[in-house]
Amino acid sequence: MTTDVSINTTKDGDIDEVKLEIPARPEFLSLVRTVVAAAANIESDFRDDRVEDLRIAVSEATTNAIEAHQLIGLDNRISVRARVSDESIEVVVRDQGKGFDRSELEQMPEPDSPDRLNFENGLGITLMETLADESDISSTDEGTTVRLVIYTRQFL
Amino acid sequence: MALGLMVYPEPPFTVLQIDGDLEMSSVPGFRQAIVDSIDDGDTNLVVDLSGTDFIDSTGLGALIGGLKRARSAGGSLDVVCAQPRLRELFKLTDLDKVFSLHKSLAEHVAHMAEVSQ
Numbered sequence: 001m002t003t004d005v006s007i008n009t010t011k012d013g014d015i016d017e018v019k020l021e022i023p024a025r026p027e028f029l030s031l032v033r034t035v036v037a038a039a040a041n042i043e044s045d046f047r048d049d050r051v052e053d054l055r056i057a058v059s060e061a062t063t064n065a066i067e068a069h070q071l072i073g074l075d076n077r078i079s080v081r082a083r084v085s086d087e088s089i090e091v092v093v094r095d096q097g098k099g100f101d102r103s104e105l106e107q108m109p110e111p112d113s114p115d116r117l118n119f120e121n122g123l124g125i126t127l128m129e130t131l132a133d134e135s136d137i138s139s140t141d142e143g144t145t146v147r148l149v150i151y152t153r154q155f156l
Numbered sequence: 157m158a159l160g161l162m163v164y165p166e167p168p169f170t171v172l173q174i175d176g177d178l179e180m181s182s183v184p185g186f187r188q189a190i191v192d193s194i195d196d197g198d199t200n201l202v203v204d205l206s207g208t209d210f211i212d213s214t215g216l217g218a219l220i221g222g223l224k225r226a227r228s229a230g231g232s233l234d235v236v237c238a239q240p241r242l243r244e245l246f247k248l249t250d251l252d253k254v255f256s257l258h259k260s261l262a263e264h265v266a267h268m269a270e271v272s273q
Binding site: 026027029030033049052055056059060063066067111112116117118119120121122123124126127130131 | 177179180181210212213214216217218220221223224227241245248249250251253254
């Protein structure tokens, strides 16, 4: 199974969009993080720590997408698209899993509760929403789309 | 991604030193190392993240699972982590209140000596 990468450039030759399609396998996570960070670094006005925030948020979204495909044994690939501009980088991760209902996710216990250790999962959405400047998650029974945006320093 | 993992004794602890990213692809090997250590009777664990540049919620979840397993066996799981970025992640997720976090193994040893007095 292959990974497709496509790069769109502007009339001036600047890279403005990078698209990746990856198999739903964990070993491709590191590639996604690397490509997204490289896309952010095309526009050099992102602070290093914000690019790191984006790497984590994208890793969370892609991990969830891989799990969504694995859950139903789906071979289809996961799409990751990064759009870079002077003011921001927008990353959209799209899967074709069964989706999820956020209202059905269990509430995380308080950190000092003994029950906290029974929850290994459930931090991914929190991290995406905390680390990105903007985040949207839309999920139906035909798939989930996560949009994450980080702004350059002058647009914050 | 293959996880670089070195397990060595630092009595009364066993240190699991991780080299590489701790995320979905590397977590199974990490979980197994914790299970193996506890099965061998080494229940007081220190996970050293000094050689780790990247951890996400899957890696943090594996640490939570490891802490639960160690405590169930009567032991502990502490974390050594110096990088401000990674420490910030523990704070953002409130896991700095769940784990005993230290900046170095030496700091961990000194802390344990202090609390045991």
